[in-house]
Amino acid sequence: MMSPSALPRFFSVISERLLECGDEVRRVFHGRGRCYEGLEQITADWLGQGVLQIAVFKEDEPAFYDALESQAIAFTESEVWKKVGGKTIAIQHRDREGAETETLVGEMPQQINVIENGLSYKLDLGKRQNNGLFLDMRLGRKWVQEHAQGKRVLNLFAYTCGFSVAAVEGGAEKVVNLDMAKSSLSRGRENHQLNEHDLSKVSFLGHELFKSWGKVKKLGPYDLVIIDPPSFQKGSFVLTKDYAKILRRLPELVTEGGDVLACVNAPDVLPSFLTEQMAELAPEFIFESRLENPPEFEDIDTDSALKVLHFRHQAK
Template structure:
């Protein structure tokens, strides 16, 4: 259980970080990294537009929720909150059915446009567990933005096409997005339109990957392949079993000298997993580096945090 008394630290950290965010979306408290005793199941994200979203990942005692509501009330009377133009505080209960969201202050916008690295994305609030942008991948999208010029890019498990938006902004000649959730790809199309991108450069394939290798290969070869799968997706993907199926295909998908950004966000899977799997199933690809995670996602164990690994083809 979390500790109501520890919420003093929670609001102190938010107050220290929120002013530096400006209008950009940022994680401003990350208890999930286990760096704050008694606050391991709570996070907070500044969405800009005056909106602070708190998430709780495990049901707690009534005393904790009372202390949280009191703390929010006090925080919303602070000079920091006024200076950042704070309007709304919502709490998403990730542990409850439907990820129930309640409003503690102001009015919750059910849809909001946020800005990250100068690019805009539309998020949904109060509808589902994930709102449309994984904030821990901020530096991964920045890397793509900085390394996509004149490249043909394949974005696997594209979700709402955050990597694609970053790639087109970075000057990619072509991006192919693949995801079995067509509704997510539709939001991805909207994200590109929000940034006034030329959609002639972008393809959206609403297919299950392992049944669509022909379509994927037809659009290649690719200079950059991004693999950012879920850890587990019932009936379609189990990371520890199915990642190898993708890596085996890389030699026929990636051009000579091409890059692969391979990602894992399962705490119990170590960075060595990707290096070992690549060495076994696609030895043409040499490990270059692991990208840094955003500093706001501090973690007591870096091996448990998000793994974003850069490989390069060297035949």
């Protein structure tokens, strides 16, 4: 259980970080990294436009919720809240069926356009657990934007095409997005349109990956492949079993000298899972570096946090 007595620390950290956000979407408290005793199951995200979204991941005692609500309301009287133009505070109950959202202060919009690294993304609020943008991948998207110039990019498990938006903004020649959820790809198309991108450079494939290798290969080869799968997707993907099927295919998909960004966001899967499997299944790909995670996602154990590893296809 979390501790009501730890909540002043929660709002103190939020106060410090809100002043650094400007209009950009940003995680402003990350208890899930276990760096704040008594606050391990709570996070807070600043969405810009005056909206602060708190998420609770595990059901707690009524006393904790009472203290959270009263201190959130008191926080709206602070100079920081007024300075950043705060309007809305809501709690998303990630532990409850449907991830219901409770608005404490102001009005919670159903959709909002947020800005990250100067790019716009449309998010859905209060409808489902994931709103359309994973904020811990902020530096990954920035890396892609900085390394996409003139490249053909394959974005696997594309979701709402955040990597694709970053790649096109960075000057990619072509991006192929693949995800079995066509609704997510539709949102990806909207995200590109928000940024006034040329959609002739972007393909959206609403297919299950392991049944679509022929189509994916036909549109290649690629200079950059991004692999950012779910840890588990019922009936289609189990990370510890199925990642290997992708790695085996990389030599026929990636140009010599090309790059692979391989991601894992399962706390119990170590970085060595990727480096060892790559060495075994696609030894032509040399490990270059692990990307840093955003500092606001501090974690007591870096191996449990998001892992984004860069590999390069070694020229023969």
